[in-house]
Amino acid sequence: MLAGGGIKRASLSGAGIFKDQASDEEIRSLFFAGTIRDWQLVIPDFGTIEGAFQIVALEFSADHAGEVTFDISLESAGALSFTVI
Numbered sequence: 001m002l003a004g005g006g007i008k009r010a011s012l013s014g015a016g017i018f019k020d021q022a023s024d025e026e027i028r029s030l031f032f033a034g035t036i037r038d039w040q041l042v043i044p045d046f047g048t049i050e051g052a053f054q055i056v057a058l059e060f061s062a063d064h065a066g067e068v069t070f071d072i073s074l075e076s077a078g079a080l081s082f083t084v085i
Contacts, residue, residue: 010076051080
């Protein structure tokens with residue numbers, strides 16, 4: 001076996017609330033365009049993952065008060081780095 005051989009990938013998902021219309025618009029445009037871009041994902045009490053990701057799933061929901069929430073799934077699209085917090 002070659003050192004470092006094989007395919008490494010990361011699949012991450014999360015949920016949240018849009019803080020404003022601009023953040024909602026940016027995520028939607030990245031998803032529908034299929035854009036691959038660099039992300040920095042901070043996972044509390046675990047570490048930070050940095051690298052290129054693509055949004056592969058995006059789901060919206062809203063409650064009766066009009067609060068819009070989302071679920072998002074990202075797939076890696078290149079080399080990643082991990083830093084322990």
